[in-house]
Amino acid sequence: MTDLLSADGASLAQPLQPLAAVLTGADNPYRVLQWLGRSPAAHLLGRLALDPEALNHKSLDTLPQRAATAYVRGLLVTAGILPPRDENLALLTNWVARTVAELPARHAHLIRPFAEWHIIRDARRRSARGRYTYAAHKGDCGNVLAAIDFLNWLDSQYLSLRRLQQPHLDTWATDRPTLRSRSIPFLRWSTARRLCPPGLSIEHPASQLPGHFQAEDEARNELLRCLNDTALPLDVRVAAALIRLYALPLTRIVELTEDHISRDQEHTYLAVNQHPFVLPPKLARLIDDQLQHGPRHSNTARRRYLLPGHSPGRPRNPLGLADTLRHHGLPARAARNTAMMDALVDLPPMVITDLLGIHPKTAERWATLAGGNWSDYLAVRRAAPQG
Incomplete structure (x- = not known):
């Protein structure tokens, strides 16, 4: 570790000593040795360590945002070298900056204020309440991309926002059903600032009721697998049980931390939306085991996620978790729909x-x-x- 993090291979700079303590604190040193020799994140960390004063979020944001970059950032936050920040919000702001920089000037002067003063400002409010998830970041990026696509379509029709009429919007909504809802925020923003004629609207598509459900026996058997099948990975058992018992979406499950778990002399509780649920004893034990035996870096992170991701201080990606559950025969969508219907009975x-x-x-x-x-x-x- 000294060879990696020091310029002379003999001593560590004071700012890097907490990082070395985190990296060498594993129970199995052979895994750390493998990481040092093979991991792109270790190689990146070694290059950055040559200039400890440049170890900050801004410098990392200028690098290609690959898995190694995210891992190194998580290590530095875990070690206390970098301050924690809302990474989902940072992903949005950095993505907007890169995306707007690549636009032609006639589009950038519209997309930049829309993204910064509408999308990002609302994201900051949600982040301040602790409710800005990875899924929310992806949705906001989708709204900006829809606005860009809309401006490109106007160019292809030799139109401008000033000359936009309702028949044009109807054509847009019909030809691009996947972008229909995503383009509504930009249209409302443009109308409020009188960039286009008043009275224009795109109707939200009719909401589709869920169609995937499970039979009662199937739902019961899958829940029993979660609680009793020790051949399943622990994180799979925990996530799948939370879906089947409480109808929680994966985007909310991955954001759960140890702070959401509380105990008294009789019960263990899971707080969801500030409301504590009593956990069944078997699930409570599974959650305790998951927090105790989670990935190595999660035990030193300041914010311990119930389902930590690959990068220190970050939760599991909900899309990847959905794939993992499906691989083990415990798909999320039908199970959550069924659990929601069961909850409405009571x-x-x-x-x-x-x-x-x-x-x-x-x-x-x-x-x-x-x-x-x-x-x-x-x-x-x-x-x-x-x-």
Whole structure:
């Protein structure tokens, strides 16, 4: 480690000593030796260590954003050399800067303020509340890309925002169904700033009700596999059980940390959307084991994720986790749909909205699918005395 992190191979600079302590603190030194010899992240770290003063987020942001870069950044944050930051927000801001820089000037002068003052500003608000997920970052990038595609389409039609009319928008929405919803934020932003004629609109496509469900026996058997099958990887058992018991989406599961787990003398609790759920004893033990035996770097990270990712201080990628669950015969979508329907049998949709943090309109659609009617519940709430 001294050979890697020092210029003379004899002594470590003071700022790098916490990093060396993190890297040499593993139970199995042979894995660290393999990492030193083979990992692109180790080679990158060795180059960066030649100039410790340049070890900062800004310098790392100028490098190609590969897996090695993310891993090194996570190590430096874990060691306390770099301050922690919201990496999902940083991914968005850096991506916007690179993307806008490649646009022609006539498009950049529209996309830059839209992205910076609308998309990124809203992302900062969500980040301040601790709710800016990787999925949210991907969605925001998709909104910016849709705006760029829309401007390119206007050019191909020899149109401008000033000359835009409703028939043009209808044609756009029909020809590009996958971008239809994504282009709405840019149109609203442009209309509010009088960059295009008033009264233009793109209707949201009709919401599709979920169509993938499991039979009752299948759902029960899969949950039993999660709780009892020791041949399954521990992280797979934990994630799949949380989906089947609490209808949690993978984007929320990967953001769970040890701070969401609490205990008293009788029970273990999982806090979701600030509401604690009592965990079944078997699942509580699985979660304890996962936190104890997770990846090496997760044990030294300041923010310990329940499902840590490859890079220190970062959670699992939900898309990769979905693939892993599918590989082990525990797909997420149908199981979550089934768990949501089961929850609606016992709880009104308004309660589901509050507990799981889903949008009320989403809960209403689920209630329609389940055949429930929550007007009686709302009437009871209005009639109840306010405490």
